[in-house]
Amino acid sequence: MRRLNGKNDTFSNTGIEDLYQKPTHRSSNQTQARINGLQIIISAPGYECEEDDEPHDEHPDENQPFDLSSLFQQQMPKPYAKQSTGTNNKGPKKSENFEVVMKSPVSFKDVGGYTNVKKELEQCVDILKNHTKYAKYNVRIPKGLILEGPPGTGKTLLAKALAGEANTAFISVSGSQFQEMYVGVGSARVRELFELAKKNVPCIIFIDEIDALGRKRSSEKESSGAERDNTLNELLVSLDGFKNTTGVFLVGATNRADLLDPALLRPGRVDKRVYIGMPDEPTRREILKIHSKGKPNDGSVAFDDLVEMTAGFSGAQMENLLNEALLFALRENREAYSQKDIELIMNRILVGWQPMEHKFSDAIIDHIVIHEMGHAVLACVAKHHTKMRKVVINLNAPTSPGYTVFEAKEENIHTRESLFEHLIILLGGRIAEEIFYGESVSTGALNDFEEAHKLAEKMIVYYGMGSNLIYPSKSEKYKEKIDNEINDLLLSAHAYAEFILDHFRELIREGADILVRDRILLVDDLNELITRKYSDVLKTVNYELANNFADI
Ligand SMILES: Nc1ncnc2c1ncn2[C@@H]1O[C@H](COP(=O)(O)OP(=O)(O)OP(=O)(O)O)[C@@H](O)[C@H]1O
Numbered sequence: 042m043r044r045l046n047g048k049n050d051t052f053s054n055t056g057i058e059d060l061y062q063k064p065t066h067r068s069s070n071q072t073q074a075r076i077n078g079l080q081i082i083i084s085a086p087g088y089e090c091e092e093d094d095e096p097h098d099e100h101p102d103e104n105q106p107f108d109l110s111s112l113f114q115q116q117m118p119k120p121y122a123k124q125s126t127g128t129n130n131k132g133p134k135k136s137e138n139f140e141v142v143m144k145s146p147v148s149f150k151d152v153g154g155y156t157n158v159k160k161e162l163e164q165c166v167d168i169l170k171n172h173t174k175y176a177k178y179n180v181r182i183p184k185g186l187i188l189e190g191p192p193g194t195g196k197t198l199l200a201k202a203l204a205g206e207a208n209t210a211f212i213s214v215s216g217s218q219f220q221e222m223y224v225g226v227g228s229a230r231v232r233e234l235f236e237l238a239k240k241n242v243p244c245i246i247f248i249d250e251i252d253a254l255g256r257k258r259s260s261e262k263e264s265s266g267a268e269r270d271n272t273l274n275e276l277l278v279s280l281d282g283f284k285n286t287t288g289v290f291l292v293g294a295t296n297r298a299d300l301l302d303p304a305l306l307r308p309g310r311v312d313k314r315v316y317i318g319m320p321d322e323p324t325r326r327e328i329l330k331i332h333s334k335g336k337p338n339d340g341s342v343a344f345d346d347l348v349e350m351t352a353g354f355s356g357a358q359m360e361n362l363l364n365e366a367l368l369f370a371l372r373e374n375r376e377a378y379s380q381k382d383i384e385l386i387m388n389r390i391l392v393g394w395q396p397m398e399h400k401f402s403d404a405i406i407d408h409i410v411i412h413e414m415g416h417a418v419l420a421c422v423a424k425h426h427t428k429m430r431k432v433v434i435n436l437n438a439p440t441s442p443g444y445t446v447f448e449a450k451e452e453n454i455h456t457r458e459s460l461f462e463h464l465i466i467l468l469g470g471r472i473a474e475e476i477f478y479g480e481s482v483s484t485g486a487l488n489d490f491e492e493a494h495k496l497a498e499k500m501i502v503y504y505g506m507g508s509n510l511i512y513p514s515k516s517e518k519y520k521e522k523i524d525n526e527i528n529d530l531l532l533s534a535h536a537y538a539e540f541i542l543d544h545f546r547e548l549i550r551e552g553a554d555i556l557v558r559d560r561i562l563l564v565d566d567l568n569e570l571i572t573r574k575y576s577d578v579l580k581t582v583n584y585e586l587a588n589n590f591a592d593i
């Protein structure tokens with residue numbers, strides 16, 4: 042779900058997901074943005090990459106100090122275990138730093154949806170369960186897999202479920218456990234980990250946040266990463282060192298698979314990569330079913346609405362929503378949560394919450410509601426843009442006293458028309474203020490402008506939507522031309538938005554009054570108002586737009 046804020050008007054999503062849709066993208070301030078839809082395009086340039094791009098040595102041990110034990114391990118794989126099926130309970134269950142869980146209590150049925158991912162993992166389950174079966178064939182068995190995707194999408198849960206399904210031992214570690222100040226500790230831990238796994242085959246080694254351990258090795262110029270490089274080298278050696286039929290399987294989870302060293306991901310090591318994206322509708326339904334179990338609601342909550350409202354949420358956010366809603370109800374001595382509780386918690390998740398309402402003067406509140414109505418009216422008139430859901434005035438939100446919420450779109454490819462409409466919606470808040478207050482505008486459009494400028498630049502430079510399909514990125518010669526095109530695009534979006542809003546002055550005033558009174562305006566109510574009182578205006582506007590504006 043996305044929102045356009047009144048004060049800090051940013052068109053942002055709630056999840057972290059977008060950030061991860063394009064593996065090369067890296068921008069920390071978008072961690073909150075994350076969900077799908079336009080924001081993906083808007084905030085995921087896919088061009089920046091601060092990481093060192095130099096080709097890396099595919100031979101892991103070349104830079105490594107001579108290490109007799111790893112050599113031994115590499116060249117002389119021990120007959121680690123009797124090739125038994127089922128959980129082998131004979132090995133020690135603990136080493137100095139790691140612990141083996143013999144039976145993971147989680148199974149695939151605890152993971153909602155993601156049917157295709159589960160299907161993909163089923164073969165891994167089979168490999169682990171019947172690892173002797175595969176030894177008969179001349180087939181190379183994957184040694185592991187990487188689960189990648191945005192936070193909270195159930196990667197850790199899936200890894201545990203994989204161990205539960207396969208009924209294997211499970212060692213869960215975090216990539217950061219291998220980061221130590223002392224030289225050699227990281228690689229010793231990797232050896233210790235694999236030794237322990239081998240004694241407990243079949244065994245899944247689960248390395249959460251594997252990017253902390255498996256990052257691309259540093260270039261020759263950097264010396265700081267030497268210890269980390271050694272640890273990674275040791276991991277690569279250990280992966281090469283165990284025969285793939287021995288029943289040790291590595292599962293890594295990360296939000297940033299693009300940071301991983303190619304040598305780790307190359308075929309023959311961890312060659313399966315499974316992307317766990319934000320849940321689609323059927324998956325959300327399943328996840329909500331799982332988490333609404335045992336949480337009574339008072340009957341006012343329509344399950345279908347819940348599925349729709351949570352578009353763009355990760356599994357963890359959905360779990361959090363239901364949990365917080367029930368906690369809130371219990372705090373008020375009610376035994377079941379209601380639709381109102383859900384709405385309340387939803388708003389908190391979207392824009393944060395502070396215990397006290399901001400104190401604004403009536404004049405500023407009027408600026409805020411007029412501003413929001415500017416966004417909302419344009420969103421209602423738009424034909425290609427994702428649909429708006431509601432406008433909310435929430436003085437408890439620390440940075441966004443007003444915001445417009447949009448439905449989340451699952452696809453992340455957008456047409457020029459929808460991007461142009463996004464531009465006009467972004468500019469609409471300020472334009473409405475100008476129409477009503479002339480020069481006395483507020484600072485509320487700050488983020489709108491930033492967002493609009495970024496989008497316009499992307500449209501011209503990156504999406505080939507300007508007069509040049511491709512602009513040579515480093516050429517000074519084109520800089521001025523690009524600036525002019527961005528400016529022209531923003532000006533035409535401004536003119537377009539102003540034309541529409543000017544016709545709907547009365548609607549804006551009426552909607553703003555509702556917002557001051559009710560603090561919320563739902564899209565159905567706004568549409569009903571337009572149909573009842575402003576359908577003639579709408580017809581005129583549509584006619585004029587079709588004849589006088591060539592941009593859409
Ligand atoms: N598909 C799902 N079905 C049921 N619950 C889920 C699902 N996805 C996430 N959850 C809920 O979200 C919680 C967090 O999920 P998990 O820790 O697996 O996320 P993650 O992808 O590993 O996140 P991170 O990248 O931040 O480590 C789970 O404990 C569970 O309650």
Ligand SMILES: [Mg+2]
Binds near residue numbers: 196197294
């Ligand atoms: Mg995790």
